Amino acid sequence: MKNKFCNIAALIVASLFIIKILVASDAALAASKDLQSLAQSLVGLPYDEARPIVLENSWQPFENPAADDLSFVARAMFEEGYVEVGVCSPVGDAPCKFYFHGPAGRYLEVMTSGEIPHVTQAKVLTAEEFDEIRALMWGE
Numbered sequence: 001m002k003n004k005f006c007n008i009a010a011l012i013v014a015s016l017f018i019i020k021i022l023v024a025s026d027a028a029l030a031a032s033k034d035l036q037s038l039a040q041s042l043v044g045l046p047y048d049e050a051r052p053i054v055l056e057n058s059w060q061p062f063e064n065p066a067a068d069d070l071s072f073v074a075r076a077m078f079e080e081g082y083v084e085v086g087v088c089s090p091v092g093d094a095p096c097k098f099y100f101h102g103p104a105g106r107y108l109e110v111m112t113s114g115e116i117p118h119v120t121q122a123k124v125l126t127a128e129e130f131d132e133i134r135a136l137m138w139g140e
Contacts, residue, residue, distance in 0.1 A: 035102075035103065035104075035106060035108075036124055038053075038054075038057055039108060039110075039122035039123055039124050040122065041053070042054070042110060042119045042122045043119050043120065043121065043122060044118060044119060045118065045119050046117065046118050046119075047082075047096075047098070047110070047112045047117040047118065047119060048117075050110065050119045050122075051082070051098075054100055054108065054110070057102070058102055058103055059100035059102035059103075059108055060100060060101055060102065061082075061083050061084035061100055062084050062099040062100055062101050062107065063083040063084065064078060064083060064084070064086060064099075064138075065138050065140065066137075066138045067083070070085070070087075070088075071087075071089075071090050072090060073088035073089070073090050073094050073096070074086075074087055074088035074096065077096060082098065084098045084099050084100055085097075085098055086098060086099050086133075086137060087137060093113040093114050094113070094115065094117070095111060095112065095113045095120070096111070096112045096113075096117060097109060097110070097111050097112075098110040098111075098112070099130070099133075105126075105127045106124050106125065106126065106127070107124070107125040107126075107127065107129070107130040108122065108123070108124055108125070109122065109123050109125055109130075109133075110122045
């Protein structure tokens with residue numbers, strides 16, 4: 001009888017552990033979808049309207065560690081207070097990339113284009129994906 005009770009108790013504990021893992025996985029999946037949804041909602045907005053939305057959703061600007069090396073377009077953005085500017089092309093529609101760090105160790109890459117920059121793409125990056133970008137852009 002004692003062994004049956006121990007087996008039942010062990011089964012209950014194991015079941016609760018599995019339920020906890022499944023609930024955590026569902027929560028992580030929902031959070032990931034929410035982050036992607038936020039990223040997609042930025043597309044088409046002028047950057048000066050999109051940025052406050054990003055900040056209101058718990059993202060923080062990732063300050064460019066190589067600000068002294070920025071081209072004139074990116075430097076102008078940096079000096080306007082957009083410290084998250086990563087890079088801007090000085091030709092064409094002057095596309096730029098901006099970076100934020102935020103929830104669950106994720107990063108947000110926001111790409112803009114145009115004389116008055118509008119968001120053309122935004123995507124959530126994992127820490128590993130952002131590490132690759134950091135290595136390429138800033139040699140970190």
